[in-house]
Amino acid sequence: MTSLKIDLSRLMGRIEALARVGARADGGVCRIALGDEDRQARDLVISWMRELGLSVEVDALGNVTGTREGAETGAPVMTGSHIDTVATGGLYDGNLGVLAGLEVVETLNDAGITTRHPIAVSFFTNEEGVRFQPDMMGSAVSQGSLDLEAALAARDRDGVSVGEALAEIGYAGAAEMKRARAYIELHVEQGPVLEREGVTIGAVESVQGISWTEYQIIGTSNHAGTTPLALRQDAGYVAAEIAVAARRIAKEFGGDQVATVGVIELDPGLVNVIARKARLTVDLRNTDEALLCEAEARMADAVADLAAREGVEITSKKLVRFKPVAFDLGVISLVEGAARDLGASVKRMPSGAGHDAQMFAPNCPTGMIFVPSKDGISHNVDEFTAPEEIEVGANVLLGVLLSLAEK
Amino acid sequence: MTSLKIDLSRLMGRIEALARVGARADGGVCRIALGDEDRQARDLVISWMRELGLSVEVDALGNVTGTREGAETGAPVMTGSHIDTVATGGLYDGNLGVLAGLEVVETLNDAGITTRHPIAVSFFTNEEGVRFQPDMMGSAVSQGSLDLEAALAARDRDGVSVGEALAEIGYAGAAEMKRARAYIELHVEQGPVLEREGVTIGAVESVQGISWTEYQIIGTSNHAGTTPLALRQDAGYVAAEIAVAARRIAKEFGGDQVATVGVIELDPGLVNVIARKARLTVDLRNTDEALLCEAEARMADAVADLAAREGVEITSKKLVRFKPVAFDLGVISLVEGAARDLGASVKRMPSGAGHDAQMFAPNCPTGMIFVPSKDGISHNVDEFTAPEEIEVGANVLLGVLLSLAEK
Numbered sequence: 160m161t162s163l164k165i166d167l168s169r170l171m172g173r174i175e176a177l178a179r180v181g182a183r184a185d186g187g188v189c190r191i192a193l194g195d196e197d198r199q200a201r202d203l204v205i206s207w208m209r210e211l212g213l214s215v216e217v218d219a220l221g222n223v224t225g226t227r228e229g230a231e232t233g234a235p236v237m238t239g240s241h242i243d244t245v246a247t248g249g250l251y252d253g254n255l256g257v258l259a260g261l262e263v264v265e266t267l268n269d270a271g272i273t274t275r276h277p278i279a280v281s282f283f284t285n286e287e288g289v290r291f292q293p294d295m296m297g298s299a300v301s302q303g304s305l306d307l308e309a310a311l312a313a314r315d316r317d318g319v320s321v322g323e324a325l326a327e328i329g330y331a332g333a334a335e336m337k338r339a340r341a342y343i344e345l346h347v348e349q350g351p352v353l354e355r356e357g358v359t360i361g362a363v364e365s366v367q368g369i370s371w372t373e374y375q376i377i378g379t380s381n382h383a384g385t386t387p388l389a390l391r392q393d394a395g396y397v398a399a400e401i402a403v404a405a406r407r408i409a410k411e412f413g414g415d416q417v418a419t420v421g422v423i424e425l426d427p428g429l430v431n432v433i434a435r436k437a438r439l440t441v442d443l444r445n446t447d448e449a450l451l452c453e454a455e456a457r458m459a460d461a462v463a464d465l466a467a468r469e470g471v472e473i474t475s476k477k478l479v480r481f482k483p484v485a486f487d488l489g490v491i492s493l494v495e496g497a498a499r500d501l502g503a504s505v506k507r508m509p510s511g512a513g514h515d516a517q518m519f520a521p522n523c524p525t526g527m528i529f530v531p532s533k534d535g536i537s538h539n540v541d542e543f544t545a546p547e548e549i550e551v552g553a554n555v556l557l558g559v560l561l562s563l564a565e566k
Numbered sequence: 567m568t569s570l571k572i573d574l575s576r577l578m579g580r581i582e583a584l585a586r587v588g589a590r591a592d593g594g595v596c597r598i599a600l601g602d603e604d605r606q607a608r609d610l611v612i613s614w615m616r617e618l619g620l621s622v623e624v625d626a627l628g629n630v631t632g633t634r635e636g637a638e639t640g641a642p643v644m645t646g647s648h649i650d651t652v653a654t655g656g657l658y659d660g661n662l663g664v665l666a667g668l669e670v671v672e673t674l675n676d677a678g679i680t681t682r683h684p685i686a687v688s689f690f691t692n693e694e695g696v697r698f699q700p701d702m703m704g705s706a707v708s709q710g711s712l713d714l715e716a717a718l719a720a721r722d723r724d725g726v727s728v729g730e731a732l733a734e735i736g737y738a739g740a741a742e743m744k745r746a747r748a749y750i751e752l753h754v755e756q757g758p759v760l761e762r763e764g765v766t767i768g769a770v771e772s773v774q775g776i777s778w779t780e781y782q783i784i785g786t787s788n789h790a791g792t793t794p795l796a797l798r799q800d801a802g803y804v805a806a807e808i809a810v811a812a813r814r815i816a817k818e819f820g821g822d823q824v825a826t827v828g829v830i831e832l833d834p835g836l837v838n839v840i841a842r843k844a845r846l847t848v849d850l851r852n853t854d855e856a857l858l859c860e861a862e863a864r865m866a867d868a869v870a871d872l873a874a875r876e877g878v879e880i881t882s883k884k885l886v887r888f889k890p891v892a893f894d895l896g897v898i899s900l901v902e903g904a905a906r907d908l909g910a911s912v913k914r915m916p917s918g919a920g921h922d923a924q925m926f927a928p929n930c931p932t933g934m935i936f937v938p939s940k941d942g943i944s945h946n947v948d949e950f951t952a953p954e955e956i957e958v959g960a961n962v963l964l965g966v967l968l969s970l971a972e973k
Binding site: 348351352355367371387395396398401409417419420421422425428430432433434442479510511512513535 | 825
């Protein structure tokens with residue numbers, strides 16, 4: 160247990176300074192990966208890294224790591240996140256994790272502490288996946304779950320590749336991909352759970368697996384007045400039944416299973432015409448791969464039953480599939496311990512969103528620290544976490560990094 | 567019972583000739599009310615009326631009536647329908663009723679028959695309601711359920727009024743609105759029932775009442791991964807539940823109750839975002855006004871329950887409301903009798919679509935004759951009724967008109 164504390168005003172100063180790069184008129188931030196605002200933000204964060212005495216390396220995908228020497232050499236204990244945003248981004252998503260890492264470094268510098276293992280702060284290229292897919296690209300390549308060449312070849316809508324865009328902004332580096340001794344990331348929750356429960360710190364146990372399926376339903380367009388119910392092949396009705404089934408199945412599963420139908424489109428989409436076609440998507444998430452597979456199977460059964468009962472043709476396409484990721488029990492305990500040392504409330508919880516940390520989990524002990532998001536809002540200019548919550552989160556990060564760096 | 571029969575080839579000849587006015591390249595017809603094709607079609611049908619010796623009158627809304635003298639004077643027994651089409655129209659919707667009426671007149675002329683009461687054949691302005699609303703405009707004004715001035719003032723998207731369009735095509739007439747002694751209309755079913763049941767003639771008992779309601783659902787947009795089910799206000803899920811409730815309520819009512827959700831729109835409509843807003847429409851129809859009111863009330867209850875349970879705000883707007891129309895039992899019996907005299911199968915049935923005949927029902931004994939629509943298709947260039955079915959339908963019309971004209 161350390162009595163060291165981070166300096167909140169210094170951290171908030173960096174958060175605000177970084178938010179001025181790509182600032183939107185409405186108070187938010189638009190800093191799409193590998194655009195000019197991203198370049199400016201990278202230059203700024205690297206200038207801070209250098210001021211703090213970190214040795215800065217840029218790898219071939221533009222991931223940037225600043226390392227603080229330890230008493231021993233070898234792989235560093237790492238923290239970090241990303242500084243790219245969505246088009247309607249806020250100040251905290253990603254940025255908080257990177258800048259809190261720098262604040263921890265400055266706190267150690269001020270206290271004249273040399274840790275046993277090196278400590279590194281990274282920011283990873285294109286976590287958001289707005290301009291180039293997939294998201295979490297930089298951390299995925301860095302940790303070996305995505306091929307470097309494939310990532311460099313990904314193109315935006317204008318045909319520009321990641322490799323070209325990196326060269327353009329001067330961030331096609333030569334450093335090797337960094338492996339970590341351990342990895343810990345501070346991030347805003349992006350959901351409503353901590354705020355609703357009045358808890359300050361989330362000790363993230365896992366990242367939900369994600370399954371996205373698109374269904375196309377082909378029925379028969381007919382007159383809404385003259386076609387008896389028994390003679391209908393109503394694609395719109397079947398779409399609605401699938402959406403209701405998704406919620407029912409998720410509820411029956413309980414736990415952290417969620418299901419979302421965010422897209423329903425009917426064709427022709429007229430008041431008095433039975434829909435001939437419908438398209439909908441089902442987003443299923445669970446932290447347990449076996450349960451997620453079971454939820455997928457239950458959905459498939461429900462859809463097949465509906466197709467048979469209603470006489471429609473339904474085709475499905477898997478759009479996205481990520482397995483759940485479990486974090487290290489030791490790191491989870493360190494997060495809980497660091498929170499309790501500060502007198503802060505803490506709860507174990509899954510992450511419903513994807514994060515750079517999940518790419519490290521197969522390679523080293525990994526964990527995450529969540530702080531509350533007001534009203535659960537993220538990817539939105541109204542994204543907000545209170546300064547006092549940021550302070551607790553950064554101090555938990557300090558405590559966990561110190562523990563990991565001494566192990 | 568008459569041994570007279572209509573001449574199918576002569577009737578088909580007129581159907582094909584009329585279909586050449588506004589012919590589409592794909593074999594269908596586009597003859598929007600009060601456009602130049604409508605003018606040409608009117609001119610053609612009036613030329614046939616004159617050839618048949620009918621005295622032609624055009625009223626102030628452009629409804630055209632050709633009257634064949636009877637032994638007595640007074641209000642005629644009327645038949646008719648409309649010659650305007652939707653943009654993707656076929657050959658039969660409306661046109662069949664008008665041209666079968668002319669074929670009956672020519673059959674009577676050839677046989678040298680003078681009926682007791684006059685017989686009139688009409689076509690009514692703007693039944694389809696494509697360019698100007700409401701639909702069934704001409705018959706509604708003619709029979710006093712819609713104000714003439716209001717109809718003349720209705721404007722299309724370019725700001726042109728019905729009155730201006732009528733003057734432009736030369737069909738702003740001076741004749742009085744026609745009242746009928748009785749009214750009978752032959753029309754294609756526009757639904758699949760007769761074909762499915764292998765029945766040739768529908769003796770239409772009633773026109774379904776129509777209730778269109780638009781629902782706007784306001785929920786909360788949130789992350790599909792990080793928002794637990796219990797904390798969601800998912801407008802998309804609620805829309806799906808309303809669509810399922812509409813089907814369930816219609817099924818529980820049984821009889822000829824139908825319910826259709828043809829429009830579902832989600833906002834923002836993204837795979838991984840819980841919908842903030844949804845818009846959907848519910849189309850309810852029943853031939854019994856009390857049951858239709860009850861179905862509306864049941865829907866309103868279901869919607870209110872969902873709003874309370876899911877914590878969303880739902881507003882509703884009535885888009886269309888027509889009461890059901892019951893046809894005259896005497897005329898229904900005449901249709902059944904005329905069909906049986908021809909050895910044709912016949913069944914009583916409601917009409918799910920609106921027709922000019924319904925405007926006559928409050929004023930005089932009224933009925934309709936349906937013939938099958940292949941695959942239930944209408945308002946489509948693939949609309950088709952077999953010539954042998956048209957022949958039976960026109961002969962039923964002949965029989966009913968003769969009976970009504972001798973009463």
